[in-house]
Amino acid sequence: MADAETSPVTAAALRAIEAAGGGAALAKRIGVTRFAVQQWKDTGIPAGRVGKVSAATGIPLHELRPDLFPRAAEVAA
Template sequence: MKSAIERAIDSAGGVNALARAIGVKQPSVSRWRKVGVVGLEHVPDVSALTGIPAHELRPDKPKLFPHPDSEV
């Protein structure tokens, strides 16, 4: 199963396309792919662009991006 960042990259049409679409440089997106999560400040943009929920892009930050079914 692909990670959320891999799915986001695919949805956007590749690393370069995702980077351009959200206004970051390609190495940033490549770094996210390597570490497995999107940079915090870019989660809303990536989520809006790709439709991937923020809580999937940053599961390590449940207080910032809670799962819709969780009780926070």
């Protein structure tokens, strides 16, 4: 799982890959290469792919990319 040096964004990518049943499974579900998904372990999920990853895994946008999609309560504050 995530260690002390893993950012929230890359930890979320790892969680999404696991939830999908692995990198190859996630890649197939959202129409990208397995290599692209593997890169997300270091970079996080690209903004343009977050919606499809969320739909494929059931993980909310704000959990996959909290830097781009804050929770509603955080926005209201």
